[in-house]
Amino acid sequence: MRERMEQYARLMRLDKPIGIYLLLWPTLWALWIAGKGKPDLPVVGVFILGVVLMRSAGCVINDYADRNIDPHVARTCNRPIACGKVTPREALILFAVLCMLAFVLVLFMNTLTIYLSFVAVALAALYPFMKRHTHLPQVVLGAAFGWAVPMAFAAQTGEVPRVAWLLFVATVLWTTAYDTIYGMVDREDDLKVGVKSTAILFGDSDRLLIGILQVLALGALALVGQAASLGGYFYFGLALAAGLALYQQYLIREREPKACFRAFLDNNWFGAAVFSGIVLAYLAGAGVVNSTQ
Numbered sequence: 001m002r003e004r005m006e007q008y009a010r011l012m013r014l015d016k017p018i019g020i021y022l023l024l025w026p027t028l029w030a031l032w033i034a035g036k037g038k039p040d041l042p043v044v045g046v047f048i049l050g051v052v053l054m055r056s057a058g059c060v061i062n063d064y065a066d067r068n069i070d071p072h073v074a075r076t077c078n079r080p081i082a083c084g085k086v087t088p089r090e091a092l093i094l095f096a097v098l099c100m101l102a103f104v105l106v107l108f109m110n111t112l113t114i115y116l117s118f119v120a121v122a123l124a125a126l127y128p129f130m131k132r133h134t135h136l137p138q139v140v141l142g143a144a145f146g147w148a149v150p151m152a153f154a155a156q157t158g159e160v161p162r163v164a165w166l167l168f169v170a171t172v173l174w175t176t177a178y179d180t181i182y183g184m185v186d187r188e189d190d191l192k193v194g195v196k197s198t199a200i201l202f203g204d205s206d207r208l209l210i211g212i213l214q215v216l217a218l219g220a221l222a223l224v225g226q227a228a229s230l231g232g233y234f235y236f237g238l239a240l241a242a243g244l245a246l247y248q249q250y251l252i253r254e255r256e257p258k259a260c261f262r263a264f265l266d267n268n269w270f271g272a273a274v275f276s277g278i279v280l281a282y283l284a285g286a287g288v289v290n291s292t293q
Helices: 002-011 018-034 040-066 088-106 109-130 139-146 146-155 162-185 187-193 198-227 231-250 257-265 265-283
Strands: none
Touching: 002 040, 002 162, 002 265, 018 040, 018 088, 018 139, 018 162, 018 231, 018 265, 040 088, 040 109, 040 146, 040 187, 088 109, 088 162, 109 139, 109 187, 139 146, 139 162, 139 198, 162 187, 162 198, 162 265, 187 265, 198 231, 231 257, 231 265
């Protein structure tokens, strides 16, 4: 039984929490802005648990979708389904259980948040299959991760104002950028097995287009800061994030897989820098001028 639980934990990537962090940061950005620096603690607790559950569910359904691909990719051949330690049926049951647990949490929120949660599940389930039909699965992942933003605003304020959609767009752009960097790690294997990605679509222009996405994400975050009247501390955090984006460009300059993976992991600090700026801004007395923005 213990070994089985360990395999399920590996399937949910609980041993590799970077995905939890990358989903958690925009969720926290949204909660702090929606709560004007003082989000309701029960809401924060629900969303943190929800992030862990939905990221875990996303990993499970991703490995189910890739069960015939992962055995042929060096980085993924030892995943539980790929090496036969967890069956596809078990994976589907685990995915359903995780989604149901997440939905139970959402039932403690308001009606608008509950309605928005159905879109979240649909995006999480859709993303793993996109790499077979489009070169833009990273954009779908961005929408899946970004959907936590309108949900957070809905839970905290009962509405989804304009600033929430600005933050959603920023999250989609940021996620697309860092997941393209992640795609560069597997590009050669993906080409062999016929998997599509923005890393393949961008080709030799990958660094340039990733840079453009990063600039657009930072620009969207700057607009969020303006709309929420966050002030200097926020822009200091944003400047730190911009420095990290430049460092990521340095890491991927030779397109070496290990360096690209380091650049991908570095986005945890990007998210933390933005969040630190938001927290410091509210501690310094910043606030949303118009709650309908």
